[in-house]
Amino acid sequence: MDLAVVVIIQVLYAVASLVIISAGLAVIFGMMKVINLAHGEFMMLGAYSVIGATRLGVNLWVAMLLIAPVAVGAIGVLLERLVIRRLYGRMVDTMLATWGLSLLLVGIVTSIFGNTMAGVSAPLGSFSIGAYSVSGYTLVIIAVAVVLAVAIRWVLLRTQWGLIARGTMQKPDMANALGISPSRVYSVTFAAGAAITGLAGGLLAPLTGVVPAMGGAFIAKAFITVISGGPAIVAGLVSASGLLGAINLLATFASTPVLGEVALLVAAIVMLRLLPHGITGRFFKGSL
């Protein structure tokens, strides 16, 4: 019984961390069809802003939930204005340019902070279920993932801003004719995606070591989750995270964490062969 509860928490945690890692990318790719290969580096910047802020004496929660998203969102606006704006509609060029940005960001952060591991310890300690001990922070990650998914869906479906954003993505010239500036909407959407990614980096900073090259560990997982999810942003994100997270965790239990990662990636490739348009290209069609 205790074991079952622990396993369920672990599965939820695996799914939740995939949701958190991929949410920012899902927004940017799902809305703007921009493949942001600097996604991992945005997370890395979020993690570094948490490290920097806590060193300056800011409360850890404020740093993770507020400073990281705001800082990375601001960087997102800057990069969108300088680079990505020039490449809309040229998908492959965008991929290449964002890959260049990712190398550039790694280089800049390495020059500033050095190529050493920094870290903050996870708050909240742990509690025990029967003979097993579970970290309290695990539950925070699960809760944030749920809130994040619900919030993205709510903003896109129920607010004026979400309506404008979705409309602009479908027909920019029509939105423009109605008095909305598409370039501003693109900017804000990209910033929102970047901010969510920064939040993810901040939240995961206590769990992973913070090094300049840490982004590489997330990029493949995030991509494969978003692509497996398919066209619906939130439904795709949650369903793909659920499937891949569970596969990852079960394979990890059965063998080693490395093989767990491999199982996740292999499962995603096999799935894309069977469902080339992702899960929501076949199921839950028309949802968001």
Added chain:
Amino acid sequence: MNRFVTSWVSAALWLAIGIVLLFGLPVMLDDYTLIQVTIYAVMSILGVSLAFIWGFGGILCFGQTAFFGLGAYTYAIAVLNMGESTLPFFLAIGVPALFAALLGYVIFYGRLSDVYMGVITLTVTLILFNLVNSTAGPQWKIGVAPLGGFNGIPGIPTLNVPGNADDVLSPKGLFDVTFVCLLLVYGALRVLIGSKVGHVIIAAKENEQRALLLGYDVRAYKLFAFTVGGAIAGLAGCLFANWGAFTNPTIFGLAQSAQIIIWVIVGGLGTLVGPIIGCVAIEWLTTAIGTQQTFNSNLMLGAILVVFVLVVPRGIVPSLGSLGEWLYRQLAHKRMPAPAPAATPVLPRRP
């Protein structure tokens, strides 16, 4: 793509330059620089493999290093087990080609779009990196060759003269073999591109729908191009393992994959020589930057990639080619007032 770059004259010209370099460089350079040039040639073969599948096949593979790494590891494992290097050399080409064929089957016959293609190849590379990286410890070995995990495989025997395992190549010999391989690969690819199959491959890149409607099974042609690219990358990997007598998982890494793409972008997409020039230039720059500490090489590579995508998206060689053609036309225009014939698009050309 301009006429000069695709014409046979340019192929002959570049091959002639290559042959002059093949005989000239060992005379002009000392051994240390020659070894340095050998690695440039190895990397150029890798660059050409991506230049072919991306520039002519339209297949953007983010994981060309997967085949490169597989080639290096296959050679290392096979030669440590067999002791003689002839069969391992061919295995190092065959195994990556087979892997490319399998992967290409999943991608092309699944009709995945090019963006998904990039993500999948990236993922496969990461899988290989993770797998090989985790094989530290004596229990991981194939035959007598330990895989060594993140430490890699040291002490890989160098290529020997076929049939005689004791007669191993000197650094000069390895330079010759590598450079001849580069020239052969270049020449063979030029022949392939000029052939009917090559025209179909290019046609499929230019307009997949139209090629399909003309009755060509685009999937098979793309798969063929991808497999050839994998084989060439495997050859480069084999030569890489020979060059340093060492291989480790970082050759599967993302940084390496990014570099190849940067060579092609900088040199010029749609040419075979451009990526070689890009490769030599970037490798030289990275080495130069690596020897001093103030400036991070990632920073420079990233900046180069962003700037080229934004400002010189066609790369150096095609831009210089157009510049040359423009100058030529200006001069010809001055000499005789008749209007110079407009450059006609030559691809896809009828066989």
